[in-house]
Amino acid sequence: MTTEARALELIDRVRSRPAAFKDAQVTMAHGAGGKASRTLVEGLLAPALGVATLDDAAYLRRLDGAGQGAQVPALPAPERETVDDLALTTDSFVVRPIRFPGGSIGKLAVNGTVNDLAVSGARPLALTLSLVLEEGLAADDLRAEVEAIAAAAAAADVQVVAGDTKVVERGRCDSMYVTTTGLGRVDPRASLDARSVRPGDRVVVSGSVGEHGTAVMLARGEFELDAPVESDTRALWPAVDALLDAVGPSLRVMRDATRGGIATVLNELARPADVGVVVHEARIPVRPPVVGACEILGIDPMYVANEGVFVAIVAPDVADRAVAALREVEGCEEAAEVGEVRDEPQAMVLLQTAFGGRRVLDLLVGDPLPRIC
Amino acid sequence: MTTEARALELIDRVRSRPAAFKDAQVTMAHGAGGKASRTLVEGLLAPALGVATLDDAAYLRRLDGAGQGAQVPALPAPERETVDDLALTTDSFVVRPIRFPGGSIGKLAVNGTVNDLAVSGARPLALTLSLVLEEGLAADDLRAEVEAIAAAAAAADVQVVAGDTKVVERGRCDSMYVTTTGLGRVDPRASLDARSVRPGDRVVVSGSVGEHGTAVMLARGEFELDAPVESDTRALWPAVDALLDAVGPSLRVMRDATRGGIATVLNELARPADVGVVVHEARIPVRPPVVGACEILGIDPMYVANEGVFVAIVAPDVADRAVAALREVEGCEEAAEVGEVRDEPQAMVLLQTAFGGRRVLDLLVGDPLPRIC
Numbered sequence: 001m002t003t004e005a006r007a008l009e010l011i012d013r014v015r016s017r018p019a020a021f022k023d024a025q026v027t028m029a030h031g032a033g034g035k036a037s038r039t040l041v042e043g044l045l046a047p048a049l050g051v052a053t054l055d056d057a058a059y060l061r062r063l064d065g066a067g068q069g070a071q072v073p074a075l076p077a078p079e080r081e082t083v084d085d086l087a088l089t090t091d092s093f094v095v096r097p098i099r100f101p102g103g104s105i106g107k108l109a110v111n112g113t114v115n116d117l118a119v120s121g122a123r124p125l126a127l128t129l130s131l132v133l134e135e136g137l138a139a140d141d142l143r144a145e146v147e148a149i150a151a152a153a154a155a156a157d158v159q160v161v162a163g164d165t166k167v168v169e170r171g172r173c174d175s176m177y178v179t180t181t182g183l184g185r186v187d188p189r190a191s192l193d194a195r196s197v198r199p200g201d202r203v204v205v206s207g208s209v210g211e212h213g214t215a216v217m218l219a220r221g222e223f224e225l226d227a228p229v230e231s232d233t234r235a236l237w238p239a240v241d242a243l244l245d246a247v248g249p250s251l252r253v254m255r256d257a258t259r260g261g262i263a264t265v266l267n268e269l270a271r272p273a274d275v276g277v278v279v280h281e282a283r284i285p286v287r288p289p290v291v292g293a294c295e296i297l298g299i300d301p302m303y304v305a306n307e308g309v310f311v312a313i314v315a316p317d318v319a320d321r322a323v324a325a326l327r328e329v330e331g332c333e334e335a336a337e338v339g340e341v342r343d344e345p346q347a348m349v350l351l352q353t354a355f356g357g358r359r360v361l362d363l364l365v366g367d368p369l370p371r372i373c
Numbered sequence: 374m375t376t377e378a379r380a381l382e383l384i385d386r387v388r389s390r391p392a393a394f395k396d397a398q399v400t401m402a403h404g405a406g407g408k409a410s411r412t413l414v415e416g417l418l419a420p421a422l423g424v425a426t427l428d429d430a431a432y433l434r435r436l437d438g439a440g441q442g443a444q445v446p447a448l449p450a451p452e453r454e455t456v457d458d459l460a461l462t463t464d465s466f467v468v469r470p471i472r473f474p475g476g477s478i479g480k481l482a483v484n485g486t487v488n489d490l491a492v493s494g495a496r497p498l499a500l501t502l503s504l505v506l507e508e509g510l511a512a513d514d515l516r517a518e519v520e521a522i523a524a525a526a527a528a529a530d531v532q533v534v535a536g537d538t539k540v541v542e543r544g545r546c547d548s549m550y551v552t553t554t555g556l557g558r559v560d561p562r563a564s565l566d567a568r569s570v571r572p573g574d575r576v577v578v579s580g581s582v583g584e585h586g587t588a589v590m591l592a593r594g595e596f597e598l599d600a601p602v603e604s605d606t607r608a609l610w611p612a613v614d615a616l617l618d619a620v621g622p623s624l625r626v627m628r629d630a631t632r633g634g635i636a637t638v639l640n641e642l643a644r645p646a647d648v649g650v651v652v653h654e655a656r657i658p659v660r661p662p663v664v665g666a667c668e669i670l671g672i673d674p675m676y677v678a679n680e681g682v683f684v685a686i687v688a689p690d691v692a693d694r695a696v697a698a699l700r701e702v703e704g705c706e707e708a709a710e711v712g713e714v715r716d717e718p719q720a721m722v723l724l725q726t727a728f729g730g731r732r733v734l735d736l737l738v739g740d741p742l743p744r745i746c
Contacts, residue, residue, distance in 0.1 A: 135398075
């Protein structure tokens with residue numbers, strides 16, 4: 001057995017253990033989208049709530065009881081049909097600072113949630129908006145964010161239909177936290193299923209990576225570093241729409257590469273189908289200012305959050321068509337095929353480096369980038 | 374013109390001005406559900422987002438463009454029909470402390486949102502759950518709240534289908550903030566419309582008032598006062614279901630009496646139909662320990678938040694039937710008819726005191742009870 005094979009076996013053994021939430025306290029890592037987050041969701045939240053997972057958009061067909069826990073309400077048959085094609089998702093946004101090059105918390109809160117729907121193959125229809133505001137927040141800051149929300153919703157062609165506002169004492173929040181929930185209609189062209197991924201499939205990235213997280217880190221001004229990096233926050237439905245048009249049922253599954261970056265998303269894609277994913281470092285689009293800033297910050301762009309990039313797995317024969325269709329969409333000009341699906345190593349991601357070496361691209365353990373979304 | 378008439382005219386003139394959000398900063402009062410909250414919603418949020426109102430559950434039939442602003446997506450006709458009977462609502466919960474006699478933030482977050490749906494005549498189907506956690510939160514506290522959420526969801530016969538978790542640094546939150554969004558199906562028996570209220574209609578309260586807010590205030594331990602008061606937090610769909618069964622289309626409109634208490638809700642009911650509401654103080658059910666505690670705390674139970682009480686306006690001929698039906702439901706044993714709708718004073722609520730006097734029951738101006746939900 002080679003050293004690499006032994007290492008893979010060890011990682012596999014550790015990773016196949018059921019996640020258990022054993023921490024005594026919540027730490028920043030639990031919010032980072034890596035291993036600790038997975039432990040919190042799979043070891044506590046999902047089992048307690050009787051659901052298989054919690055972070056993705058939920059297809060409401062699950063309300064018929066298939067694949068869900070014991071607490072599923074027994075809906076009469078006609079109800080099952082009519083909620084069948086809806087999807088629901090929610091996200092809280094706690095990004096610090098609330099404004100950064102390319103966006104702000106309000107724009108992010110709209111795009112983040114409509115993108116959760118989009119990568120589930122659901123066209124966004126309606127949003128709800130809930131604000132937790134810090135006492136003393138400047139009215140101008142609030143006004144700017146409400147206007148950013150309205151503009152982003154209009155750009156994403158989605159209506160904010162309901163909302164709520166709470167205020168907490170100075171210091172008990174950080175300007176504002178924003179929670180949006182999105183309702184979407186599952187597109188009939190989409191037949192997405194994470195378990196349908198098979199060896200030979202191709203991995204497509206919809207655009208250049210690492211921009212959002214890098215822009216937010218730089219906006220904090222903690223580093224004496226000025227680089228022309230803007231958040232990529234944008235609504236992804238037009239890109240998904242183009243992809244569905246171009247390759248339809250040959251599109252296996254998509255995920256938006258937010259917290260934890262594309263490294264985390266690739267791991268989440270490899271797991272349910274129990275396949276290996278190999279990505280070629282040289283093919284992953286990363287803009288030079290991001291490469292430079294990440295090197296100085298000591299972070300890997302593969303783990304940096306994006307807010308306008310998704311990873312898609314497509315059948316091998318449509319990979320070129322998928323990339324060509326994406327490149328026609330604004331913001332996806334750098335879409336690229338970056339890797340392929342293999343039989344093994346099961347449920348694992350390997351990065352083929354530019355120098356010919358290979359390394360495991362695992363989930364994050366700590367949290368190098370807190371409060372990025 | 375009598376003094377009362379002059380006073381009413383003055384109030385009317387002030388209140389009919391369009392709400393403008395002119396404050397320089399967000400204050401605790403903006404989160405209290407009174408006048409400042411209304412200014413924030415009507416003067417900033419709703420106009421910017423192009424909606425008529427924001428705080429109530431939204432009927433998704435509004436997505437067809439009727440009654441909404443310019444940003445309503447133009448859905449193809451078949452879509453309009455299929456989302457026609459759904460309702461969507463959202464609420465953030467920031468109650469302090471997170472546990473109090475009779476409930477906790479988790480239970481509250483489920484019941485609060487399913488109740489928004491219920492009083493809109495929509496049977497709750499699915500919930501989303503988003504947590505903002507404070508770094509350092511004890512895992513046992515988190516576990517207890519997740520279990521409270523699961524138990525409350527099971528009791529309300531609703532499934533949590535999607536979720537999100539964020540963590541912020543110690544001090545940037547207060548243990549946890551919880552946002553829930555609820556999707557419900559509008560019951561075919563319900564034909565609720567705030568503008569359908571007419572003179573002669575009766576005002577029904579579903580149970581004794583003032584318990585939730587009083588219990589939370591006492592739980593803070595800031596007052597050396599110990600009274601046997603528990604939060605009334607409970608799911609209201611069974612009560613709404615019974616009421617719809619008993620009086621059907623004679624039920625004009627309902628509202629749950631949360632922030633701002635029944636005084637605020639009565640004002641919200643009087644406004645859209647431009648009617649006067651007269652309530653009789655002596656008929657409003659308030660339990661003796663609540664009366665006692667509120668007297669010592671210097672607050673009026675009419676303005677104290679409830680989490681398991683709603684106000685319904687019904688046609689005069691079904692008032693007795695409505696009260697009788699409610700009294701059969703657990704938690705609504707003290708339901709009572711407490712007042713009636715009159716031609717005037719328009720858009721205003723008068724309280725007929727136990728001593729024979731009358732006073733205007735206006736919206737709250739400040740916030741005597743911050744972070745009660």
